Amino acid sequence: MNWARDRRLLESLMIMGAVVEARDPFTGGHLWRTSEIAKLLAQRAGLGEETVFAATVGGWLHDLGKVGIPDAVLLKRGRLDEEEYAVARRHPEIGRAILAPHPLAGLVVDTVAHHHERWDGDGYPDRLAGEAIPLVARLVAIADAFDAMTSVRPYRQPLDVPTALGRMKAEGGRQFDPGLLDAFAEIAEAGLLDHIVGHSGFERPLVLCPHCGPVIALPRSAKAGDLHHCQSCVGEYRLEAEGLTFVATATGRPARGGATPNLAEVDEMLKALEGFLRRP
Known part of the structure; x- marks a missing residue:
């Protein structure tokens, strides 16, 4: 594996994921949390290092296809109606299409495409069931759902961990x-x-906007006195x-700039993954 080349390729994907998150003020830190939870779950389930790596990257990139969802749907403050939900449900297929020509597609394309499949076959986009659903997609599905339940949304407050579990x-x-859900319950119940939960990075609790309520994901360098803005x-x-x-x-005062992707967080993730990327 060419570490320098593959790091650049992976960075290009992760920046696209960060762009998606920057568009939605209610999902600050979602990529990091989903990635961390999926990694912990893969480790608790006793899966190999390659699967742990794929779960970590897949957790970050699972919503890549939302880059193709219109703002009117992605940023709606209330619950989606049936037509809007049908549009939102296209994001796994959009993500699959975006990844198809990418040299690292094989690492995450199944996770991006199938993290909304259900064990009973009633999910989307392909109605896969049971073990026909790729393993990492099953890991990320649990992490994604848990983070959604325990995060602020425009139409509800977050659930506490016991209720969500x-x-x-x-x-x-x-x-x-x-089986994976049992392993996840062990992690959650052990604290x-x-x-x-409620963080956008290690030792970085989310902050709420004093005006409108969305969470604000702060950079690692944040300190008292800094000026930031709500997206x-x-x-x-x-x-x-x-x-x-x-x-x-x-x-x-109004903010001086618009929403920008958190490139510092991307760099931190890449540094954490370098051990995998350097392997022959």
Whole structure:
């Protein structure tokens, strides 16, 4: 494996994923959380290092196809109607098409295409069932669903971990691979997800916009006094230290820039993956 070449290729994919996340103010940190949860689940399930690597990358890239979903659907504050939901459901197929010509497609294309399949065959886009669903897609499906349940959404507050886990257990053998779900429950019940839920990176709790509510994913370099902005209302705010985290205080000024992908987070992820990329 050519490390320098493949690092650049992987970086190109991960930046596309970060662009998708930058568009949606309610999903700050979702890629990192899904990636970390999928990695922990693969490790707990006793899977090999190559699968752990694929789960880590697949968790970051699973929503790549949302780059092709219109803002009117992707950024809607309420629940989607039937027609809008049909549009949103196209993102796995869009992601598959985007990845098809990429040299690293084989690493993640199955995960991008099939993370919304269900164990009982009632998912999409191809209605695969059971072990016909690629293994890493089954891992990421659990991580993705859990993060969605425990994150702020425009139409609801996040569920706590026990409530979310209870709902997921009810879907074992229906929505989720029952064996992997058992392994996931062990992780959650042991408190091994506490540093991930409500965070956008290691030791980086999410901050809420004081005006409109979406979460704000802060960079690792964030410190008290820094000026940031909300991607939703584009209001400027100043960070104030509060214990181990920050609160956002409005400055009363509009933001000076628009939403941008978190390239520092991409770089951190690539550094964490270098051990895999350097292997012959």
